[in-house]
Amino acid sequence: SAVISQKPSRDICQRGTSLTIQCQVDSQVTMMFWYRQQPGQSLTLIATANQGSEATYESGFVIDKFPISRPNLTFSTLTVSNMSPEDSSIYLCSVALVDRANYGYTFGSGTRLTVV
Amino acid sequence: GEDVEQSLFLSVREGDSSVINCTYTDSSSTYLYWYKQEPGAGLQLLTYIFSNMDMKQDQRLTVLLNKKDKHLSLRIADTQTGDSAIYFCAESRDGATNKLIFGTGTLLAVQP
Numbered sequence: 001s002a003v004i005s006q007k008p009s010r011d012i013c014q015r016g017t018s019l020t021i022q023c024q025v026d027s028q029v030t031m032m033f034w035y036r037q038q039p040g041q042s043l044t045l046i047a048t049a050n051q052g053s054e055a056t057y058e059s060g061f062v063i064d065k066f067p068i069s070r071p072n073l074t075f076s077t078l079t080v081s082n083m084s085p086e087d088s089s090i091y092l093c094s095v096a097l098v099d100r101a102n103y104g105y106t107f108g109s110g111t112r113l114t115v116v
Numbered sequence: 117g118e119d120v121e122q123s124l125f126l127s128v129r130e131g132d133s134s135v136i137n138c139t140y141t142d143s144s145s146t147y148l149y150w151y152k153q154e155p156g157a158g159l160q161l162l163t164y165i166f167s168n169m170d171m172k173q174d175q176r177l178t179v180l181l182n183k184k185d186k187h188l189s190l191r192i193a194d195t196q197t198g199d200s201a202i203y204f205c206a207e208s209r210d211g212a213t214n215k216l217i218f219g220t221g222t223l224l225a226v227q228p
Contacts, residue, residue: 033215042204043159043218058215092158094216104149105206105216109158 002027002097006108013083013115020079021111023093028073033105034066037090046091049076083115120207120219127225134192136222138205141186145207148181149216150190153202162190162203192224200226 003026013019023032031050035043046066047057055068069077080087092110120140128134140148150162165172165179165188172179178191188205205219 042220043216045215048215094159104147104161104164105208106161107151107159112156 002029002095002106004093004095004106004108006093006111008111009109010112011114013113015084015115017083018079018081019083019113020077021091021093023076023078023108025074025095027097029095029097030073031096032070032076033094033096034068034076034078035092035094035107037092037110039088043092046078080113083113085115088113088115120205120217122203122205122219122222124220125223125225127227128195129227130195130197132195134190134195134199134224134226136190136192136203136205136224138188138190138219139186140188140205140207140217140219142207142209142217143186144209145186147208148179148188149206149208150177150179151204151206151218153204153221155201159204195224195226197226197228200224 005024007022033048034046036046037043045058046061047055049055049068049070051070051073065081067079090110090112093108094105096105122138146167149164151159152162153159163174163177165181176193180189202221202223204221206216208214208216
């Protein structure tokens, strides 16, 4: 299965600032996904990042708040813009892989964001 | 709709079996997954099952799927304290290009 490196692993940020989260995969993947996990909650998909095209956002998430870059098949960034305390969450990137041993979505270790 | 529901909490004694249940509403779901999340850690894929299967066994893990009732369960045999974590079921319409819809998560507490 793929190895995903996500950074930073955690950060404490001031409200009104922005944070960019990076996700690096050790193999080429067509689609990368960004999820948010609010405290004590399940995971919610923010957007799907496709290489060479605009990201596809889920209902309730907009590009101005969560701009995404996907410059190549192994890398993506998610920016959380103009942060408020309500943005305090764990943000995870994910890729889908199919091989003989595994079939499913692999996740990065997550970025724990606290906005003060 | 795309709702995936789980019971919030399960407590078992070490050595007993654990059964974590999940219900989903999307009849077009074709892939169903179980993930484990330990405190402060990312998500670990435990196992998956295709919708044309009724059961899948992988060492201590047994997945049962009742497609008619849209019910999925994960049985952990001989539960250990290291199994204490949050368990999420998730479903998707395919395994590579579609989004995952996660359940609400079940906190499994294993008592020594």
